[in-house]
Amino acid sequence: MNDELYMKRAIELAKKGTGFVNPNPLVGAVIVKDDVIIGEGYHEKYGELHAERNAIKNCSDSPEGATIYVTLEPCCHHGKTPPCTEAIIENGIKRVVVGALDVNPLVAGKGVQILRDHGIEVVTGVLADECTALNKVFNKYILKKRPYVVMKYAMTADGKIATDTGKSKWITCEESRKEVHVLRNKLMGIMVGVSTVIADDPMLNCRLDTPHRDPVRIICDTNLRTPLDSKVVQTADTFKTVIATASEDKDKLSQYEKKGCKIVNVPMNSEGIDLNILMEKLGDLGIDGILLEGGGTLNNSALRAHIVDEVHTFMAPKIFGGMGKSPVTGIGIDEPDEAIELTVTDISRIGDDLLIESEVKYKCSQE
Template identity: 40%
Template sequence: MARAIRLAERGLYTTDPNPRVGCVLAKAGQIVGEGWHRRAGEPHAERLAIDAAGEAARGATAYVTLEPCCHHGRTPPCTDALLEAGVSRVVVGMEDPNPLVHGRGLERMRAGGVEVITGVLEDDCRALNPGFDKRMRFGLPFVRVKLAASLDGRTALANGESRWITSEAARTDVQWLRARSSAIVTGIGTLLADDPSLNVRLAPELIPALDVGEPVRQPLRVILDSALRLPLAAKMLPLPGATLVATCVQDARRIAAATSAGAEVWVGPPDASGRVDLEALLRYLAKREINEVLIESGPTLAGAVVQQRLVDELVLYLAPHLMGSDARGLFQLGPLASMSERVPLDLLDVRQIGPDLRLRARVAESGLRGS
C-alpha cells in the first residue's frame, strides 16, 4: 500500500477534479503491475495496473488507495476490470466518499468472489485527497489559508509595502501549493493594492505527470468583490486560466463590463455585513468540482474564514526579520477580552524553506470564540 500511495502522489498536480489514486498488483511476493491516475478522462489506476500485469493479474492481490469505482463515468467501472482480470484479493486504503460508489464497489467485488480488506494505511490514503473527501462528504472544498509574515507576525509595513517579506525559496514553495489547488481566492483589497497574477509559475518539466511542453493546469482565480470594483485592466484577466468575480451587486452594466474584460461573475448572497457570504461561495465552488481552495489574502479575509470555521489548514511562512509594531498583522479577529478567547492551533508540521520557516497548522476543535 505504501507503494500505491507513492504512485498516487504523482498525480498531485494533474488529476483535479478527480481523486489521486495509485494501484499495485502483487503476486508471489513480486509486483506484477502498477499504475496511477493521471487526469480526468484518462484510465484509472486499476486499469493501468491490470494492463501492465497482463495475464499475471489472474490470482494477484490489488493494493489500491481508494475504493474502486463501480459506476460508469468518463471511464468504465474499475470493479468490472478487476473481476474480469481474475484478481483474487483487493486491499483498499479507504472507502470512496462519492455517494455513487461509497461501499458499492466493495460489495460488487465481494459478490464476485474477491476477498476484500479495507482501512490499510487509511489516514495516509485519506491525506492524498482532502478536498475530494470533504467535497463529497460535506459539499465544501478543503480550504487552506497561506500567509507570509515577519518573525514578529507582520505582513506589510504601515504604508502597505510587502515585497518581499519571505525568500525566493519560500515563494517557490507557494507555487507548489498553487499547483495542487483547484482555486486561489483573494479579496478585492489585495487586488487593488498589489494587482497580483495569482497563477502557477512552474515550468512543465518540473511536474513529472506532464509531458514536455504540456501547459501547467491553472487554478480558478476567485476575487471576493462585494461592491464589484474590479479594475478592468487587472493583470490576471488576460492570463491563461479563468477568473471568477464573486459579488453581491446586481448591476447588469458592471457585470457586462467585467465579463467583457475576461472575468466570469457570480452574484451571491450577502452576509450580515453586506459582504459576499463566504460559506455560500464555498458551496458554489464545490458544485463546480473545486476540491482544494488556497486563500492568499490580507488580514480581513484571513480572519473571517478563521472566525467562521471555514478554514481547514493554515500555511504560514515566517521570515527571520522584524518589521515593528506599526506594521500590519496577520488576522483581523477583533479585540479579545481575555486569554480564554484566544484561537488555539494544532501544529501539524514545521520545516525550514531556505532561510524561512513554514508552519502548517489547523484550528483546534474548540478553538474559536462562540464554540
Template identity: 60%
Template structure:
C-alpha cells in the same frame, strides 16, 4: 502500499475533482504492473495498472490507496476489472466516502470471493485526499488559508512593502500548492495594492481559477487579473447591482458570482456553495488580514499554511495575517491540530487543521 502512495501523487493538479489514487499489482514478490489516476476523465489507477500488464494477473495481489469504485462514470467500475483479471487479494488504504461507493466496492469484491484487507497505511492514504473527502461529502471547496509572516507576526512592513517575507524555496512551495488546488481566492484590496497575477509559475503547471472577493466592484480595469481573464478563468464575487460595471467586467471574460450581502460584504458561506456547484473543490486563500478574518468567522477555513521567516519587521502591527475585531478571550480562540512542520532553508512552514471552524 508505500509505492502506491508515491504513484498517486503524480496526479496532483490533474485529476480534480477526482481523488488521487495509486495501484500496484504484486505476484510472487514481484511487481507485475503499477498505475495511477493521471488525469480527470482518464483511466482510474486500477485500470491503468492492468493496462501495463505483460502477463496474467490471475492469483495476484493488488494494493490500492482508495477503495475501488463500483459504478459507471467517465470510466467503468474498477471492481469489474479486478474481478475479471482474477486478482486474489486486495489491500486497501482509504475508504471512499462517495455515496456511490462507500463500502459497496469492498462488498462487491468480497462477494466475488476476493480477500479484502482494509486500512493498510490508512493515515498516509487519507493524507492524499483531504480535498476530495471534504468536497464529496459537503459539495463545498476545501479551503487552505495561506500566509507568510515574520517572527513578530508581520506580513508586511508598515510601508506596506512585503516582497519578500520568505525565501525562494518557500515561495516555490506556494506555487506547488497553487498547482494542486483548483482555485485561488484573494480580496480586491490585495489586487489594488499588489496587482498580482495569481497564476501558477511551475513549468507545465495548472493555473488555478482566480476568485476575487469584491463587494462593490472596485477592481481596476488595469489589473492583471482582468487583463488576463480571457486566458485564465476568473470569478468576481460581489454583492453589487451596478449593471454597467458588471457588464464591463464580464466583457473582459471574467465571470460574476453574486451573493446576498452579509454586513456589507460577500457572504462567504453562500459563495462556497456556489463555487462548489461550479466544480471548484479546493481553494488556496491568499487574502489579507481582513479576508482571512472574514473566512475564519464564516467557518470556511479547513487548513492553514503558515510560512514563518527568521525576520523581524517591528512597527505598529498594521499588517498581520488575521485582523478584524479579534476574539474577546483566549478561550474563544480558533484552535488547530495535526501539526506538520516543513523546513525551506531558513523558513519553516506550519500546517494545521482547524478544530472549531463552525462556531
C-alpha cells in the same frame, strides 16, 4: 507479503496525479505477483482511466492470481470510465488490499462488497490514515459539495505580513515562494480580496517549471472595485477568473464579463459578501479546493465564517517591528480562551524559513 511496503508505493504513485485529477480523488495502484511488482498505475487525469485500470494495462505479466494494492476503495459505478471492480474481477485478481474506503455514497463499501461477493479476498485499512490524508479535499467536497479551504500567509518572526509602508516583497525566501506555487497547483482555486488586487496587481497563476495546472482565480469584490486594467481582468480570457460580488450594476458587470470574467452574485452579511454562500456557489462550479491568499480582513472574515480547514504559515527569521499588518485583523478577542485553536500537523524547514501546517479547530460547527 509486505502489505505496507506495497501500499507506500501506491501512495507515491497517487501523488503524481496532483493538480490534474480534481475533482476526482488521488489514487495509486500496484499489482504484485509472486512478491514481484508486475504493474503500476495511478489516476493521471480527470476523465481518463483510473489507477486500477492503468496498473492492469501496464502489467508485464498476466495479473491473474495477483494481489492489487490500491489507496482508495475501487469504484463500482459507471461514470466517465467503467467500474474498476469489473476490471479486477475480469482479470482474475485474487486479492485486493485497500488503503481507505471511499466516502462517496456511490461507493462507500459497495466496491469491497462486490469484490467479496465474487470470491476475492479483500483487506482494508492498510496505511488508512496516510491514504485518507491524500484526499482531504475530495472527501470534504464529495460529502458537503463545498471547497476545502487552505489559508496561506507569509509572516515575519514578529507576526507581520508587511512593513509600516505596506511593502511585503519579499518576506520569505525563494524556496518558500516556490512552495506556494506547489500549493497553487494542488488546489483548484485561489482566492483573494479586491484590496490585494488593487495593492499588488498579482497574476495569481502557477509558475512551476514542471507540468502544472493554473488555479481558478477568485476575487472577493463586494462593490466591483477590481480595476479593469488589472492583470487578473486583462488575462481572464486565458486564466479562469471569478469575481464574487454583491453589486447589481449591470453596466459594470458587463464590462468584466466582456473581458472573460465569470460573475458570481453573492448576498451581503455584516462581514461583506456571505462567504458561506460563496462556498456553496463555488462548489456548484466544481471547485473542490481553494488556496486563500487573502489579507488580514478577508482572512478574518473567512475564519469567522468557519470556511477555513487548514492554515499554512510561512515564517521568516526576520523582525519588522512597528505597526505593520498582521495575517488576521478584525476586532480580535478579549480573552485568550476565546481564540480559534489550531492543531499543528507538520512543521518543516524550507530554506531559512519555517512552514507550519495546521488544521483549524472551531468551537462550534457552522450552520
